Amino acid sequence: MDMATPPQNDPWSVVNMINQSPPVDCSKPYDTSTLAGKTILITGGASGFGAAFARHWARHGAHIILGDVSDAAGEALIAELRASSQHPGQLLTYQHCDVTSWTDQLALFKTAVSLSPTRALDAVVAGAGIVEKGDPVSPSGGIFDQPHDLDSDTTPPPPPPLKVLAVNLTGVMYTTHLALYFLPLNSNSNSNSNNAPPRDRDRHLLLISSVAGLCPLPGQTEYTASKHAVMGLFRALRGTAWITKGVRVNVLNPYFVATPLMNKPGLALLAGGAKAELEDVVDAGTRLMADEGVRGRALVVGPKMRVVDDDEDGGEGIEIVEGQGRVRAGERRQAVWEVYGHDYERVEVFMWRYLAVLNLMRQVRGGVG
């Protein structure tokens, strides 16, 4: 099978039925003008990826609402963005939000909608995430390192804390649930404060997984489980969210990037090895955010590779060149790649029928409407 393009005539492909867009060609430029006037809510927006997205998208005229537990950093970032804003009427705001609290998240979404110049949301980034020292379910950690009397009724061993799952999975599920409720409330008429021409409103949920959502991170079982879970959420939702809610769902899978999330031992283990760069995470996230035609795609962000377009024999393809040296004539650098592309190209009968029924319901609703 040609893996670059989804099969068009395969009766077991539902790619067209779910309206999944074709694989993203990350070597192609994209248009950032669609960011102007979008109202974007970012959880975990006070630091790292979320903060970098906020800076970049605010420069392009997006309205930004940040939610985080790191209040001082969040307020400072908003002060910085307001001071440098070139866009009159631009909404730049921060609100305390612990993503593990349903009440906090609901309040954040309500604030975003009520303050937005368009009274609606266009995009949500589920960015809050943590790693914890000491892995509660790893063979070399957790409660069984301490002597415990398993039969004792008075001092039974405590359950593992599972805080990483609470933030990286429960928090993301809350964000997703609210995004799927609030994004469809934006009507398809657009009059935003930056005088952009009227167009259909975008509805975009950007999930942040990790390479730990694609392959294991030994010693970080809880983090790996949480990021694989985010991929499960993405893979299921990309089949349904567009059909039922008109919401595009995409995901990023970055490799290690030096942000406050990375602890010193982690950085030490990576010493001498290539890391991914924050600017490439911003580039990949911006491509997904700005290109409103991208639906149901996952992008992995790795260290920059030197790439040679390899069409000597008339075929298509690329060759990745070892090493980080100078980019020579005929080469380019690329850090962002399409990944996990083929779920819906051949499905079994349950999925086919389920999606066919959803599609039919959408058509019936559309007809009635």
Ligand SMILES: NC(=O)c1ccc[n+]([C@@H]2O[C@H](COP(=O)([O-])OP(=O)(O)OC[C@H]3O[C@@H](n4cnc5c(N)ncnc54)[C@H](O)[C@@H]3O)[C@@H](O)[C@H]2O)c1
């Ligand atoms: N840095 C990396 O190498 C890397 C790689 C792949 C994926 N990721 C993922 O990217 C996302 C962002 O990570 P980052 O590198 O920017 O880290 P970061 O620590 O710089 O930012 C994470 C933000 O989330 C906030 N946060 C933590 N717990 C929260 C809670 N309960 N409620 C609300 N906010 C909370 C933190 O205060 C912080 O501002 C995370 O989901 C992380 O797992 C990071």
